[in-house]
Amino acid sequence: MTAARIFLIGGLTSYRALFGWLTPWILIPSFLVAPLFQILLFAYIGRAANLESDRFYVIGNALQYAAVPCLFAMGNTVSGERQQHTLPLVLATPANRLALFVGRALPVIVNGFLVAAFGLAAGCVMLGIHVPASALAPLVLVAAVTAFSCTGLGLVTAALALRVRENAVTSNVLFGVLLIFCGVNVPLSALPDWMAEVAGGLPLTHGIAAGRELAAGASLSSTAGLIATEALIGVAYGIAGYALLRLLEVESRRRATLEVA
């Protein structure tokens, strides 16, 4: 019962605290306006490079932008607590760690999903892209699964925030890696083989591929394998992130670096 309360109320409080200092002035430009311009930028670069259709860039960039809340917000659940001097207090409690950290991930998944869904809808309207009505519900599912898998990677960045002081740099670098490697703007076939291999183990790659197939008219059943793989990758990163959080928590206590990283 206590664990459930920590999971739900603790997660929600942490999320509200996150946006208590971010404020809507930052939330709206960062989560709603910026992704639209990223979509437009790459759609126009794609036109200049004569490479892919607008639909390719809308789906790739809208889903990839879920990584912004998923990576940055998860990282900030640790670095924000440190800034507010509440991290040692939180970690001194006997609270169930799984409930504590996974509870903080849940609102972030919802946030990532909403950002991706908004990017998809607004991007399609802006660039006049037609998506079959039958693909809408499966695309919503893909956005949710992609946000989930990105949050798994976000748990890893949260763990790294226990050791890295400028966590925003870590999140920015990971965001850039996802942008280059996951076939967001450059088809995997156009990347060097080793990059395509790495992409297979990253969140987003399979979700974006599934999204593109669905928008092109494929059925949910034919893309189920891709969606399941994306979800499994999210689970794997989630487990790795949680294990790393526990490990670095113990290390931080041992080295007395909780407050200084």
Add this chain to the structure above:
Amino acid sequence: MSRLRSTLRLVRVAWFFNLKSLTTSGLFIFTSVIEPVIFATLAYYLFKAGNRPGTLLYASLSAGLMGIWTSTLFGSGGSISFQRWQGVLEPTIASPPPYILVLFPATLASATIGLYSLTATLLWGRLVFGIPLHFVHFGAFVLAVLLSILALGALGLLIGSSFVLYRNANALSNMLEFPVWIVTGAIVPLALLPGWVHPISWVLAPTWGFRAVRAAAFGGNPWPSLGWTVLLAAVYLLIGQWFIRIFEVRARERATLSLV
């Protein structure tokens, strides 16, 4: 004469101080070096996959120019916030020199950091992708880069001055990065954009600065574009000075200078 000398000295010292200060920030170095390299890599693969290998130097150069804008934007947007956080905004504004002589060197320093971006993307292109660095008019290229930085510093002043008044206005930094990349033709030819965008691009100094840099690098006449760059920079400085005066008075009236 001594007043001019002390003004120039203030600008030089404040510029150098801000340059050193920004160089110690990991996030700022990421923004000015790593992010442009990420975009240079993307642009390289995009143009290569699109079978336009002749444009690879264009991609490297464009990513560097995009980086100059990004560092200007974040540096200028953050400049006043940094001063607020450190508690020096009020004493700086209360000090005898006009505030523009403190803010302009700060925005100029952030634009100067953009040189890291350009150097990083050109070296990245050369060393990793083997892109030959051949500039048709090298002297004009260097001049165009320097004048573009000066103009961007002036534009940064215009943006940064509004942040005296609104403490959340630096959120605009997140919003303005990509739109200006698009509108100024940093990487996408303006001809591809809708017609209504063109007048917006004409009043932005980076449009002309980037055009001059490209003309100098790839062959063409950079001088008319350079003329527009300098002219727009002068206009930005005049408007920026006016903005600062108005915003400073308002911020004093509302007592919002030190609010964080």
